[in-house]
Amino acid sequence: MRSTRATAAVARLNERSEGRHYLMVITGNGQFLLRERVEGGDQAVSEALSLDDFVRFVNAQGPQKVPRITKNDAAFAKQLIRKT
Numbered sequence: 900m901r902s903t904r905a906t907a908a909v910a911r912l913n914e915r916s917e918g919r920h921y922l923m924v925i926t927g928n929g930q931f932l933l934r935e936r937v938e939g940g941d942q943a944v945s946e947a948l949s950l951d952d953f954v955r956f957v958n959a960q961g962p963q964k965v966p967r968i969t970k971n972d973a974a975f976a977k978q979l980i981r982k983t
Contacts, residue, residue, distance in 0.1 A: 908957040916961040
């Protein structure tokens, strides 16, 4: 159960990174490693990290998803700029 956040972070990274495949490894002492599958084996991407550090590291990797901005959000941001 502890690794659910880490697994979800790696799944999101794989969705964002076309043509690349990342996987998570849990060490014996509960640390997490990020590895990339390349031809001929796996390549280490990170050193052993705690759960929170691992999720932060994985979320910062690869192309980032552009957040959706609704018309209302854009209009509100425009009003904030005018008032200052």
